[in-house]
Structure formats: structure tokens, C-alpha cells
Amino acid sequence: FTELKNTASVTQIAQRSFDKVAVFSAYPFMKLALAKKQFTVFGKTLPMFIHHYNATWRNERAVEIAAALAFLGEHQNKRLLEVGNVLSYYTQVSHIIVDKYEKSPGVLNADFLTYRPEQAFDGLISISTFEHIGWDEQPKEPEKIKRAFARISDLVKNPDLVFVTVPVGYNDCLDQLIRDDLLPFKNQEFLVRFNWENDWRASSRNDALEYKYNRKFPAANALLIAQGLKV
DSSP states (O other): OHHHHHHHHHHHHHHHHHHHHHHHHHHHHHHHHTTTOEEEETTEEEEOOOOTGGGGGGSTHHHHHHHHHHHHHHTTTOOEEEESSOGGGTSOOOSEEEOSSOOOTTEEOOOTTTOOOSSOBSEEEEESOGGGTTTSSSSOOTTHHHHHHHHHHHHBSOTTSEEEEEESSSOHHHHHHHHTTOOOEEEEEEEEEOSTTOOEEEEOHHHHTTOBTTBSSSSOSEEEEEEEEOO
């Protein structure tokens, strides 16, 4: 059994290595081929974000990173907090990053719910991170995400400078909050993936809730993109 397990581990490592090489090789061609692909969110038409890290042309990163970068571009020189270390993989960042688990240079390893900065931030940004809070932790604490969303208002000065994305169909507790319209966000838009070419279109809340993570396409099949807090 141990030998089989070790063989499987070696095979998985080899597969991941092969995939990385394939992605780097494909990246220049995909960037050129998909240069004109677009999507619309909050009334803005944006180009898909194509990057070799995580092969964004294959998943939700193509739209959520594009929308996040547009948000950052509109709020340059603001003091922002990022919850979850995501954007630094795709662009140079100067804001503070809090990530409970990932140990990387410039990342504060702290629990978002107990993090106490010396002063409030101008705003906050988070890319597909809140759905993990309490849900993918041990011990599991599904209700923790509600406290995490409530915590945002304690840490920001400007409720309009908040940008959050989360997948729909991943965290049951989160989905219920969406269904009951209990999230603290002022502006919410839903996008769903509808083909293998990784195209996304606007959706209603109810339709988005019919989609499940990793079904039928890999990773997120529906996204919530939110801006601003209710006041």
C-alpha cells in the first residue's frame, strides 16, 4: 500500500510539472488568441485577464482578476487591505495583505477576525477568499463567515472602497446568505460560466445559485462580484 501511495504521489507531481510546462508554453499563444475576449460587470466592459499563473484562461480568475485590477486602477494611492494573498501573483502590489495560512514575504499571517491594525484602512479588497473562512478550517465553523463579513466595516473608513469576489456553489452557508440577501454589500452582480471556452455572462441571483463549484466546468461556475458596503 505504501509503495502504491508513493507511486501515486510521484505521478501527481509529474502531472503537475507537465501541466506547468504546458501552461507556460501555451501562455503566449493564449494571450494573443484571447486578446479580444471581454465580459461586462457593473456596466463596464473589461478584457479577460490572461496570465500564466493558475492558467487564468481556464477558470474564474480571467474575470475576477480583471475586475479587481479595474477597481485598483480607480483607487490608486489609497491605503487598502487585501484579505487573502491573491493579487500579488498577478501584479505588483503595495497594499497590506492579511492571510492566515500562506507564508510569503510581505504577508501578515493573522486571522482576519482578530486582526487589529493601528488604524483603519481606506478600503478593502478580497479575491475568492471569504468562502474559505470557517468552511475549510479545522475545526469547521460554517457560521464564521457571517462574522467575517461583519468585520469588514470595522476596518475600512470608506464603505464605497470595498471589492469582494466569491464563488457561488462552494460554501453552503455562504450560498444561504446570498439566497436570503443577507450579505453586507451595496452592489452585487452575478456572473456564470456557460461554455468550455471560459466565457462568462451576467446572471440573476437565483440562476447563479443553481450552479455548483466544479460542475460542469472546473473550479467556479458562478461568481458573486460585490462593491461597496450597505450603510
